[in-house]
Each structure stands twice: as C-alpha cells, then as structure tokens.
Amino acid sequence: MKEPFIPAERKITVIGGGTGSFTLLSSLKDYTSQIAALVNMADDGGSTGVLRDELGALPPGDVRQCLVALSESPKVRDLFNYRFEEGSLKGHAFGNLFLTALEKMTGDFADGVELASEVLGVRGAVAPITLSNVKLVMTKNDGSEVRGEFEITDTNFQGERPHFRLDPTAEPNPVALRAIETADMVVIAPGNLYGSLAPALIVPGIGEALRKTKAAKVYVCNLMTKPGQTDNFSVNDFATEIERLAGGEFLDAVLYNTKKPADTLVNKYSDEGEKTVRYDSDALRNAHYLAIGTNLVSGSAWQNGSASDPIAASRTFIRHDSVAVANALIRLYDYIDEKKR
Amino acid sequence: MKEPFIPAERKITVIGGGTGSFTLLSSLKDYTSQIAALVNMADDGGSTGVLRDELGALPPGDVRQCLVALSESPKVRDLFNYRFEEGSLKGHAFGNLFLTALEKMTGDFADGVELASEVLGVRGAVAPITLSNVKLVMTKNDGSEVRGEFEITDTNFQGERPHFRLDPTAEPNPVALRAIETADMVVIAPGNLYGSLAPALIVPGIGEALRKTKAAKVYVCNLMTKPGQTDNFSVNDFATEIERLAGGEFLDAVLYNTKKPADTLVNKYSDEGEKTVRYDSDALRNAHYLAIGTNLVSGSAWQNGSASDPIAASRTFIRHDSVAVANALIRLYDYIDEKKR
Numbered sequence: 028m029k030e031p032f033i034p035a036e037r038k039i040t041v042i043g044g045g046t047g048s049f050t051l052l053s054s055l056k057d058y059t060s061q062i063a064a065l066v067n068m069a070d071d072g073g074s075t076g077v078l079r080d081e082l083g084a085l086p087p088g089d090v091r092q093c094l095v096a097l098s099e100s101p102k103v104r105d106l107f108n109y110r111f112e113e114g115s116l117k118g119h120a121f122g123n124l125f126l127t128a129l130e131k132m133t134g135d136f137a138d139g140v141e142l143a144s145e146v147l148g149v150r151g152a153v154a155p156i157t158l159s160n161v162k163l164v165m166t167k168n169d170g171s172e173v174r175g176e177f178e179i180t181d182t183n184f185q186g187e188r189p190h191f192r193l194d195p196t197a198e199p200n201p202v203a204l205r206a207i208e209t210a211d212m213v214v215i216a217p218g219n220l221y222g223s224l225a226p227a228l229i230v231p232g233i234g235e236a237l238r239k240t241k242a243a244k245v246y247v248c249n250l251m252t253k254p255g256q257t258d259n260f261s262v263n264d265f266a267t268e269i270e271r272l273a274g275g276e277f278l279d280a281v282l283y284n285t286k287k288p289a290d291t292l293v294n295k296y297s298d299e300g301e302k303t304v305r306y307d308s309d310a311l312r313n314a315h316y317l318a319i320g321t322n323l324v325s326g327s328a329w330q331n332g333s334a335s336d337p338i339a340a341s342r343t344f345i346r347h348d349s350v351a352v353a354n355a356l357i358r359l360y361d362y363i364d365e366k367k368r
Numbered sequence: 369m370k371e372p373f374i375p376a377e378r379k380i381t382v383i384g385g386g387t388g389s390f391t392l393l394s395s396l397k398d399y400t401s402q403i404a405a406l407v408n409m410a411d412d413g414g415s416t417g418v419l420r421d422e423l424g425a426l427p428p429g430d431v432r433q434c435l436v437a438l439s440e441s442p443k444v445r446d447l448f449n450y451r452f453e454e455g456s457l458k459g460h461a462f463g464n465l466f467l468t469a470l471e472k473m474t475g476d477f478a479d480g481v482e483l484a485s486e487v488l489g490v491r492g493a494v495a496p497i498t499l500s501n502v503k504l505v506m507t508k509n510d511g512s513e514v515r516g517e518f519e520i521t522d523t524n525f526q527g528e529r530p531h532f533r534l535d536p537t538a539e540p541n542p543v544a545l546r547a548i549e550t551a552d553m554v555v556i557a558p559g560n561l562y563g564s565l566a567p568a569l570i571v572p573g574i575g576e577a578l579r580k581t582k583a584a585k586v587y588v589c590n591l592m593t594k595p596g597q598t599d600n601f602s603v604n605d606f607a608t609e610i611e612r613l614a615g616g617e618f619l620d621a622v623l624y625n626t627k628k629p630a631d632t633l634v635n636k637y638s639d640e641g642e643k644t645v646r647y648d649s650d651a652l653r654n655a656h657y658l659a660i661g662t663n664l665v666s667g668s669a670w671q672n673g674s675a676s677d678p679i680a681a682s683r684t685f686i687r688h689d690s691v692a693v694a695n696a697l698i699r700l701y702d703y704i705d706e707k708k709r
Binding site for chain 1: 418419421422423443444446447450452453454455456457460462465466469470472473483487
C-alpha cells in the first residue's frame with residue numbers, strides 16, 4: 028500500500044457500480060480508509076440476472092465488484108470473483124452466490140453486504156444505493172418503454188435523451204444518504220452512463236442529497252463514447268446528462284482526460300463505433316463547474332493491447348489509470364477546499 | 369461456553385463425518401481447543417453428489433458439517449448450512465459451494481478447508497482423511513459390486529459383512545495421520561457404520577496409525593441398528609466391525625448407552641426396522657477393550673419427538689446427548705490415562 032501523503036483522512040463517497048467504480052475504488056482506498064461505495068441496484072444481466080429471475084434476489088454483481096475492489100485479502104478476493112465453469116452452476120460468480128444466500132437466509136441484503144465486508148476484510152464500506160427490488164425503465168419520446176438494464180444497454184437511443192425511472196419506485200438506502208451527507212468529497216465514477224449511473228442518480232432523494240451536502244462533488248468523465256447512446260458526446264454533454272438524471276445542477280468539478288490515445292488504438296475502437304470523448308477547453312472554462320483536464324489514461328494501455336488487470340483486459344483497452352485519477356482527485360479536493368476557506 | 373474442568377487441554381481427534389461427528393464435535397469443542405475432525409471423503413449423494421458429478425469436486429458435505437460444528441460464529445454457521453430453495457441452485461448448501469469454488473479455483477481442496485476454517489472462526493481443525501477423489505466400492509460374497517456411498521447406503525446386505533475398498537486407491541492425508549499420531553485421545557464417532565465410518569477406516573495407513581499411536585482410542589457406539597445392514601447388531605458386533613474395517617484390533621474402550629428409550633419411541637423406530645443396539649454386560653466384561661455403559665441419550669428426545677436442533681430433528685429422534693458423551697469421554701480418558709501411568 029502507498030504511504031498516504033495527505034494530512035488527515037478524507038471521507039470519500041463514490042457513486043456508480045461496475046468497472047468504473049472498481050478501478051476508482053482500487054486505488055482511492057490507498058489514500059483513505061474512510062471510503063464508501065454506493066452501488067446502483069438495477070443490474071439484471073448474466074449471473075446476477077439469473078439470481079434475480081430464479082430467486083427474486085437483489086442484484087449482487089456490482090456490489091461484489093466494489094467489495095472486491097476494497098478488499099485487503101487477495102485470496103478471498105479471487106474467491107469472490109471466481110466463476111463456476113461447468114454444470115448447473117456455470118457462469119455464477121461465487122461472490123454473487125454468497126450475497127444471495129445471505130439475503131435469502133436473513134431476508135436482508137444489507138446484512139449480506141456487511142458480512143461479506145467482514146469476510147473480505149474490506150477497507151471502507153459498500154452500500155446499495157437502494158434496497159428496493161427495482162428494474163430500470165426507459166421511456167422514449169414516442170412513449171414506448173424499454174424495461175431492464177440489460178435490454179437498455181443494447182438499445183439505440185437514435186439521438187434521444189430518454190426519460191428514466193425505477194419500477195417500482197425506489198426508496199433511498201438511509202446509509203447511502205448519510206454517506207453523501209457526511210462526505211468530504213463525492214465522486215461520480217466513470218462508467219456506463221445509462222446502464223450504471225442513471226439507476227443510481229435517479230433514486231429519489233439522491234439528487235437532493237447531492238445538492239445539499241457540503242462535500243466537494245466531482246464527476247470523473249468517461250474516456251470513450253458508447254455507440255447508439257452517447258455518440259459524439261463531449262465532456263460537457265456527459266456532465267449535463269449526469270445533472271439532468273440527478274434532477275438538477277450539483278457538480279463542483281469535472282475531471283476529464285486530455286491525452287490522445289495512440290492512433291492504432293483509437294482506430295480499433297472506432298471500428299466498434301466508440302470514440303474518444305470530445306472536450307472544448309474554452310467552453311469548459313465557462314461551465315458552472317470547475318473543469319480539470321489532465322492525462323488520466325493508463326500508460327500500459329498505450330504500449331500494448333492487453334493489461335495485467337484481467338477485468339480491464341476483458342472489457343476495455345483504453346482505460347483510466349486508477350492512480351492518476353486518484354492523485355488528480357486528491358489535488359482537486361485540496362484546491363476546492365482551499366477556495367472554500 | 370462451559371468452563372473447562374480439566375487441568376490441561378487434551379488433544380482429541382474425532383474420526384467420522386456426518387451427524388454423529390457433528391454432535392460430538394459441537395460439545396467436545398467446549399472442553400478443548402486442541403480438537404481435530406478427520407472426515408471421510410466418499411460421500412456422493414445430494415448437493416455433494418451433484419458437485420462431484422458436474423465439477424469433479426471432492427465431497428464437501430461432511431467437511432462442511434464438521435466445520436460448522438466447530439465454528440464460533442453463529443451467523444456464518446447458518447450461512448454455511450443454508451440451502452438454496454429454488455431455481456438451478458436448488459438443494460445446494462452454500463458451504464458446499466464455498467468449498468467447491470475454492471477447490472476449483474486453487475486446485476487444492478485442503479486450501480479451501482483452511483480458508484473456510486478462518487472465515488467460520490473454527491475452534492480446532494477439520495481435515496479430509498484423504499485428498500484422493502475416490503468412490504466407496506462394496507464387494508458381496510458372490511463377487512458382485514455396489515459402487516458409491518449413496519447406493520451402498522440403500523443396499524440390503526442380507527446378513528453379509530461385505531468387503532469394502534476405495535476406488536482408486538486412496539492416499540492418507542498426512543495431516544490426518546499426524547492428528548492420529550499426536551492425539552491424547554482418538555474418538556471413532558457414532559454414525560452410519562458402512563456409509564460414514566468404513567470409508568474413513570479403510571483408507572490405507574489409517575488403521576496402522578490407529579494401532580501405533582499412544583492415544584487412548586475410544587469408539588462411541590451407535591444407539592440404533594440400520595435395517596438391512598446392522599440388524600440385531602450388539603455393541604460388540606459394532607466394535608468388531610470397526611476393527612475389521614481398520615484391519616485389526618486397536619480400541620482401548622467402547623462407550624455405549626444403557627438407558628432404554630421410552631416404549632413409544634422405540635416402537636416408532638421399530639416400525640422402520642431400527643432397533644436399539646443390544647449389549648451383554650457379561651460378554652463385554654471379557655472383551656479386549658474396556659466397555660463403559662452409561663446413559664448417553666438426549667433427555668429432550670424422551671419428552672417429545674422434536675428437538676431444538678434442526679439436524680437432529682430431521683434425521684433422528686433417538687439421539688446422543690452430546691454433553692453426556694463428552695463428559696463420559698473425558699472421564700474415560702482420565703481413567704485410561706491413570707491406568708497407563
């Protein structure tokens with residue numbers, strides 16, 4: 028673990044779920060033990076989807092990833108990510124079964140997360156942003172609906188910025204509200220804008236809590252656009268959507284990448300319809316939030332296509348350098364903090 | 369936990385697996401933390417059987433039960449015994465999935481048992497008696513074979529005392545051999561004679577270790593006979609079979625029950641073909657082992673049919689009083705120890 032170079036431990040709350048949160052948490056936990064991960068609860072694909080369908084369980088997948096990111100026990104971490112490869116258990120991540128077994132046994136998903144945290148030796152805390160068993164629902168301009176995160180992720184929005192809701196209406200987890208209220212910094216993690224961040228930000232009460240808290244609120248912007256959903260989005264487009272989903276302005280700062288990836292890699296992504304996120308420095312200077320551009324991409328990603336991190340390698344080759352992002356966040360916090368004083 | 373009334377902690381090693389071991393361990397662990405449970409590895413029914421068939425895993429079921437018996441964490445204990453009730457996971461005990469996931473991940477079942485012990489806060493240690501992936505095979509007098517513990521448990525022996533072997537040949541777990549060698553007392557737990565004890569006692573090297581160790585070796589005799597297999601067995605018949613399976617005499621003492629259960633209960637069992645195990649005090653006085661008869665049955669079992677212990681309640685109503693057995697074992701050990709000095 029790195030030596031913390033900050034005088035007092037900050038309370039940092041990260042909102043998201045999925046790979047973006049995983050990367051951020053893995054390295055932020057070296058700077059503070061006062062870290063809380065708030066996780067969206069709308070995932071309904073893969074192993075998680077099967078457990079929801081067959082057992083009526085709350086979605087364990089993203090919670091598991093955040094727990095693993097904050098775990099200090101390499102052996103248990105590997106165990107939680109282990110996926111059965113054969114038979115009727117095929118595809119299930121062990122950690123998902125752990126969380127689901129405890130939820131079904133006690134009838135309380137939060138209990139499962141707490142016990143898993145103990146077992147994993149987690150630094151900080153992981154909390155579902157809601158404990159309601161909900162599905163993400165998208166309404167297009169023509170009134171038609173798409174139900175479920177898994178379906179929505181594959182939908183072409185055709186240029187629309189659709190309306191999103193959770194069905195049934197979600198209650199915010201009081202623990203999540205408190206983590207936003209008492210934080211020194213709240214970070215909106217990069218990640219799937221409509222699949223991971225929307226279902227977290229639209230939980231009733233979360234947007235209000237974000238606007239009320241005295242914490243510094245920072246969004247770490249995505250590196251790449253998603254075809255059919257965020258095509259041609261700029262940094263400000265992402266930030267604006269984040270605030271629209273949360274029901275109003277709340278961001279103090281947006282952290283974005285300025286280093287252009289190597290052409291070969293950009294071309295490879297381009298073939299899949301994914302482009303690097305545009306930024307216009309002049310326009311960002313006039314934004315209501317502080318926009319900080321710097322080199323945030325993983326060095327290893329430029330040298331070769333495969334990264335040592337298996338999750339990163341399987342999901343994306345152009346990815347955030349988690350240490351660079353954590354460093355930038357801490358510097359940014361100091362700057363905002365000084366300005367406030 | 370009860371105050372230990374013994375001056376120094378004894379090293380006690382229990383051989384078996386299944387409910388008999390569970391009961392014994394649950395209460396012996398209050399007398400010593402130097403406790404080792406050696407578990408047979410031939411189980412191939414239920415959730416365990418599915419994991420063996422589909423994943424080629426070693427049988428986790430009996431190991432799980434012993435881990436749970438020695439655990440000091442009620443919450444994790446309940447979790448390990450939790451069985452999924454619906455969908456494709458139906459019937460699987462969570463602890464079985466835990467042990468199997470770790471075995472498949474690391475390729476080492478013993479690693480899984482060790483990590484599970486940590487997570488469960490186990491007092492003492494649980495060790496598979498062999499790490500070979502084996503099936504129990506029974507050969508009848510006519511040369512025909514029955515393969516697998518699950519099949520054998522349902523077979524009528526028609527008065528024979530068949531030959532048993534493990535296929536392929538098992539290697540003894542060195543940890544198990546050491547636990548027998550260094551123990552002050554080795555207890556053969558009550559339980560399914562041919563289904564649970566045979567596959568432990570016939571592992572090559574185990575019988576020899578039992579004959580070589582300086583430990584006091586005690587067999588806690590079953591309360592009831594099993595129809596088609598141990599019909600009309602006396603205490604001495606059970607003890608003789610135990611020694612035949614282990615390849616020769618080794619017992620210092622046999623502990624057996626002398627209290628006759630209430631007629632109503634005995635009749636209920638009798639309807640299923642199960643009888644209380646006979647004992648002939650005069651004959652036992654001439655046995656090569658010390659035979660100690662006393663009241664070993666659970667008091668609650670006499671008052672009503674249901675016990676508070678769900679495992680006991682689901683499997684048997686006439687059962688050992690685990691505290692009475694533990695007390696008798698400790699007194700017996702002192703007696704043998706004094707005689708030796």
